[in-house]
Amino acid sequence: MTVAQPALVIIILHYGSITDTRDCLAALTPGLPADWRVLVIDNGTGTGAADTLGREFPSIDTVTLPANQGWAGGNNVGIAWARSRGARAVCLLNNDTLAAVGAFAPLLGALDQVGDCLLHPAIDYGDPGDGIQLDPAQNPSSAALQGQPHLYPLDFAYGACLMIPCSVFDRVGMFDGKHPVKAAGLLFYWLLGWRGCGGWFCLIILKAGRGRSRLPHLCLDEPLHG
Numbered sequence: 107m108t109v110a111q112p113a114l115v116i117i118i119l120h121y122g123s124i125t126d127t128r129d130c131l132a133a134l135t136p137g138l139p140a141d142w143r144v145l146v147i148d149n150g151t152g153t154g155a156a157d158t159l160g161r162e163f164p165s166i167d168t169v170t171l172p173a174n175q176g177w178a179g180g181n182n183v184g185i186a187w188a189r190s191r192g193a194r195a196v197c198l199l200n201n202d203t204l205a206a207v208g209a210f211a212p213l214l215g216a217l218d219q220v221g222d223c224l225l226h227p228a229i230d231y232g233d234p235g236d237g238i239q240l241d242p243a244q245n246p247s248s249a250a251l252q253g254q255p256h257l258y259p260l261d262f263a264y265g266a267c268l269m270i271p272c273s274v275f276d277r278v279g280m281f282d283g284k285h286p287v288k289a290a291g292l293l294f295y296w297l298l299g300w301r302g303c304g305g306w307f308c309l310i311i312l313k314a315g316r317g318r319s320r321l322p323h324l325c326l327d328e329p330l331h332g
Contacts, residue, residue, distance in 0.1 A: 111192035114142045114214055117184035118201050121149040121174065124158065126202040131163045133204045142207075143167055143193075147184050150174035178281040185280060189272050198268045205267070213269045219254055222277070225269040 116134065120127045127146065135144060144163075148156040148170040156168035169183060181198050188196045195217060197210060209227075216225060251257045 111194075112141050112143045112188070113139070113194045114197060114210065115184070115188035115191070115193045115195075116142065116144045116197045116199055116210065117181060117188070118144065118146050118199050119149050119177065119180045119184075120146050120155055120159070120201050121151055121180075123202070124153070124155050127155070127159060128162065130199070130201050130203050130205070131159065131166065134199075134207055135163055135165055137207050138165060139207075139211075142210075143188075143191075145169065145184050145187060146201075147171060147180050149176075149180040182280045185272070185275055189275060193272050195269060195271045198270070200266045203266070210269070216257065217269065217271055220251070220257060222271055222274050224274070226267050 118127065118130060131144070131146070138144065144166045146156060146159055146166055146168050148168065150171045150173040156170045160166060160168045167187075169187060171180065171183065174180075175183065184198075185196055195214060197213070199205060213225060213227065217223070248258050251259065
């Protein structure tokens, strides 16, 4: 798929179950805007998964790495791929996720409000009994940005769904394998939690629940009234 200067490249590292990645793409690719691209990186599985997924989802782009480069290294490959095509922003998304494409437009729009930052949504567990993993709006000590009632500054970030303008990497460099979110001066930029916009919320849902999954599952396709 060829798009000049995409507005967004969603980068999905594939490692482990191809079923997880297949389900992620099945939820994500329908209705993809013409100026967005989905890039799947086979992070050294040696199984030919990228070719398989490329045949099943012809709208996606794929890259196959000869060896597992980890979260930081694999995503750096994807970020470099996006930057070489003039992408405005990337979204780093875990492969064991279910995320409707409509969930990403509000995140992309939030970047217009705040500029260079690392941005991710609030995160809930799928099991109601497990409650909330991250929601700064529910923390009495958290304060939203002035004039931005749904945006909260944070001093940490989760890697399961992370929206980043490419201008950040232009200015401070790429991720570091030892401390991927702290590397290359990224902590000089805002880490923001996004809770919603105009009364509608998009949440990350960790389906497996508290402490029962190696990687979180996401579900961003349920708008909830605020």
